[in-house]
Amino acid sequence: MGKEVRAKRTRKNGYELRDSMDLRDSIEWIRRHEKELRLFNVDPTDAIHGELETYFETQSVRITAGQTVSGSPEAVAVLSDESAVLAVVDVSMLRRLLETGGSGVDELGITDERYERILRHLKETTFTSHDIEQLLYASREIEDRARRVAQGSIHAGFQQCSVMAQQQSVYTGLAHRGVSVHTYGVPDATPPDLGSGQVHAVSTDEIAETWFVVFDGGGDDSQKTALLAHEAEGNAFYGAWTYDPTFVDHVLAHLTQTYSSSTDDIMSNL
Numbered sequence: 299m300g301k302e303v304r305a306k307r308t309r310k311n312g313y314e315l316r317d318s319m320d321l322r323d324s325i326e327w328i329r330r331h332e333k334e335l336r337l338f339n340v341d342p343t344d345a346i347h348g349e350l351e352t353y354f355e356t357q358s359v360r361i362t363a364g365q366t367v368s369g370s371p372e373a374v375a376v377l378s379d380e381s382a383v384l385a386v387v388d389v390s391m392l393r394r395l396l397e398t399g400g401s402g403v404d405e406l407g408i409t410d411e412r413y414e415r416i417l418r419h420l421k422e423t424t425f426t427s428h429d430i431e432q433l434l435y436a437s438r439e440i441e442d443r444a445r446r447v448a449q450g451s452i453h454a455g456f457q458q459c460s461v462m463a464q465q466q467s468v469y470t471g472l473a474h475r476g477v478s479v480h481t482y483g484v485p486d487a488t489p490p491d492l493g494s495g496q497v498h499a500v501s502t503d504e505i506a507e508t509w510f511v512v513f514d515g516g517g518d519d520s521q522k523t524a525l526l527a528h529e530a531e532g533n534a535f536y537g538a539w540t541y542d543p544t545f546v547d548h549v550l551a552h553l554t555q556t557y558s559s560s561t562d563d564i565m566s567n568l
Contacts, residue, residue, distance in 0.1 A: 320556075321455075321508045324549060325526050328426060328538040331380065332358045338374045339365055340389055349396050358426045358538075426538045436525045436539040437511045441468060443521060444477050450516025451478035453553050455508055457529070459499055460487035469495055477516075482557065498557050509535065512549050522546040 319327060335350065342363060350361045359377075373389035427433055444452045452472060456462040462469075462483045470493045473479040479495030484506045489497040498505075507529050515521035524546045527537025540546065 319548070320552060321504055321510060321526055321549070322528055324545075324552070325508075325528050325536065325538060328358070328526075328540075329536070332360055332426065333377060333379050333384070334360045334362055336362045336364055336376045336378070337389060338363075338376065339369055339372045346389065346393060346396070350392065353396060355427070425540070426536070428534065428536055430535055433509075433525065433527050433535060433537045433539075436537075437509075440511045440513050440523050440525055440539075441472065443523060444472055444513045444516075445475055447513075447516040447518070447521055448475045448477065450514045450521075451480065451550075452514075453480045453482070453510070453512045453550065455482040455505055455510040457483060457506055457509055458486045459483040459489045459497070462497070463487065463490040466490040466492065480553070480558070482510075482553075500557060509537070510549070512546060512553065514546065514550055515543070519543040524549050 335354070337347065337350075340346065340363060347361060347363060354361065375387050375389050375392055376383060377385040377387075425436075441452070441454075444450065452469075454462075454465075454469065456465065460483075462481050469479050469481055470491075473493045473495040479492055480498060481492065481495060482498045482500055482505050483489070484501050485499035489499050509527040509529070510525060512524040512526075513522065515523075520543075522543040523539065523541050525537060525539040526549065527535040529535055
């Protein structure tokens with residue numbers, strides 16, 4: 299009888315990460331674990347719907363609306379994830395939060411006891427966005443972080459080598475600073491010279507469709523961070539960035555195991 303092979307699983311915040319998850323699976327995993335803030339028995343024309351969407355826009359929280367048959371309780375909000383109800387609060391509390399809490403969760407004194415009942419579930423280390431400018435900002439922050447730490451490794455996927463060439467100076471500079479640089483792209487053009495950096499010219503759907511920047515923290519878990527974004531139709535992206543070291547390690551393990559073992563697709567200028 300053959301031995302049964304099981305995919306290794308890692309627990310993250312009560313959820314399982316499977317070693318078999320590729321980049322697209324990892325993005326989908328984040329999407330599936332978004333939280334939902336559902337407003338019950340609130341006038342659909344009430345501006346609070348849009349205001350909450352803006353407030354929580356990067357917090358992996360979907361704002362939805364519903365009506366009970368009886369119309370009661372009136373103006374109640376339920377925060378939940380895929381497995382449980384996390385909090386039930388009056389919508390009036392959310393209105394006060396919007397009035398006093400600044401422009402986003404990061405700017406709120408999140409220890410404020412008035413809102414702790416709901417916000418303690420939103421102290422996220424993972425953020426999502428469809429906004430390409432936000433995703434670009436996140437990628438630049440990761441590159442700057444690697445530059446400041448000046449050690450460790452950074453892995454960046456540009457989808458195409460021609461796009462990679464536009465960031466040649468950035469990644470050559472990181473390599474010069476002592477960061478181990480690995481870049482990935484479909485070889486639609488001659489890959490750029492990145493000094494001591496390694497270019498993985500790979501013709502796979504995963505590399506062609508995914509934009510990513512992953513930094514291993516240089517030995518410091520608090521510096522680990524990753525951006526993953528998948529291209530959809532019309533040059534649109536759905537992406538996520540995370541400071542969760544377990545998730546970053548998961549992505550790095552996938553990249554290393556999938557691409558670093560091959561020598562045919564690696565060009566290094568050591």
